[in-house]
Amino acid sequence: MVRVIFCGCYGRMGNAVRQIIKDEADMEIVAGVDIMDGTAEFPVYKTIADVKEEADVIIDFSSPKALTSLIDHATAKNLPIVLCTTGFSEEQLGEIKKASEKVAILRSANMSLGINTLVKLLRTATEILANNGYDIEIVERHHNQKKDAPSGTALLLADAINKTADGKYEYVYDRSERREVRPKNEIGISAVRGGSIVGDHEVIFAGLDEVIEISHRAYSRSVFAKGAVSAAAYLAGKPAGMYDMSDVVG
Numbered sequence: 001m002v003r004v005i006f007c008g009c010y011g012r013m014g015n016a017v018r019q020i021i022k023d024e025a026d027m028e029i030v031a032g033v034d035i036m037d038g039t040a041e042f043p044v045y046k047t048i049a050d051v052k053e054e055a056d057v058i059i060d061f062s063s064p065k066a067l068t069s070l071i072d073h074a075t076a077k078n079l080p081i082v083l084c085t086t087g088f089s090e091e092q093l094g095e096i097k098k099a100s101e102k103v104a105i106l107r108s109a110n111m112s113l114g115i116n117t118l119v120k121l122l123r124t125a126t127e128i129l130a131n132n133g134y135d136i137e138i139v140e141r142h143h144n145q146k147k148d149a150p151s152g153t154a155l156l157l158a159d160a161i162n163k164t165a166d167g168k169y170e171y172v173y174d175r176s177e178r179r180e181v182r183p184k185n186e187i188g189i190s191a192v193r194g195g196s197i198v199g200d201h202e203v204i205f206a207g208l209d210e211v212i213e214i215s216h217r218a219y220s221r222s223v224f225a226k227g228a229v230s231a232a233a234y235l236a237g238k239p240a241g242m243y244d245m246s247d248v249v250g
Contacts, residue, residue, distance in 0.1 A: 002027040002236045003055040005079070007048060007070060008062035010038040013084070016225035017059065027233060030055055033062065048073045055079060056236040059228055064088050071099045080104035080235040084111050084228050086152055097242065106235050106243040109152035111227035115201070116245035118216050119160045122203060125214065126164040134207040135182065136161060136169070141192040141200040149191035153201055158187050161203075 006017060009032030018040070021027050030053040032044040045051050048058075048069055058074055058081045060066075067088065074081050080103055088096065096105060110116070130136070140154040150173065162169045169187045182188075202215040218224070227245065234248045 002057060002233055003030045003053070004028065004232055005031050005033065005048065005051055005053070005055045005058045006042075007033040007058060007060040007066065008085070009040060009044060010034040010036040011061055013061040013221055013225055013228075014038075016220075016222045017061065017228060020222070020225050020229045024229065024233075027229070033066075057082065057232045059232050060085050061228070064092060067092050067095060071095060075099060075102045078103060080238055081106070082228055082231045082235055083107040084224070100242045101240055103240050104235050104238040104243060105241075106231050106245070106247070108227075108231075108245040109156040111224045111231065111245065112216070112218060113227045113230060113245070113249060114216050114218075114223060115153060115156075116227070116249045118201070118203075118214060119157065119246065120249065121214055122157060122160050123164045125205060125212065126161045129205045129207065129212070130161075130165045130168075132207065133184075134205040134212075135184070137188040137190070137204040137206065139190045139192065139200075139202045139204070141194070141197045143196050143198065144193050146193060149193070150189045151191070151199070151201075153199065154189050154191070157201060157203055158189060161187065 004021060004027060006029045021029055029042045031051045032040050032042055033048045034044055035046055058079050060070060060081060061084045064085060064087050083105060096107060099105060138154050138157055140151045142151060158171055168185055170185060172186045172188050198220060199218040202213060205212040231248050235243060
């Protein structure tokens, strides 16, 4: 049985993660952490330092502000961490990397198994198409409350392509001031914001007389919750180090 401490258990992802774990025969939440009030079928504490229950892994959907206390608890108890929180500063990323020398940490810009499978497909497509004259564009669509653009997932996809192509591409977010033919060494990244779109990502490989499109659409936040739970099951018992969802996908 994998025992989970769930940080951010009353947040937007809380219900989805709790329901998925409830349906897992070999996993349970033994404690939650949240500054908000709510009700849960397990004890919930205001800070992770107050948690008394023994556990095997931490799932974090809380806030960057909680990182230091989270790492302190994890390293003291030798607990792996699945970091689903985004928006870390460069200093915090350094803190995460240093902590990974002591415990296993899995961090990803997107926890969806589908998106991380898409990353693998893009690497294969790039190996074949990048040197054969195909232009690459990424279009991402999200709800009208999302503040950042482009999305972290769009950059994750672009980085996967660019790393496969030995870093030859530059990212372009706006062509409105340009009056020139499209250079070959760029990836255009466009952001759409509207309505209640959970998250759509489309990668376009445009060649001579043919276009290949690879896309992913999330219909609910449950896909991210499912990925986080799969990551927790994978990470429990792993040695110290940095992991990502490509390790879970295999």
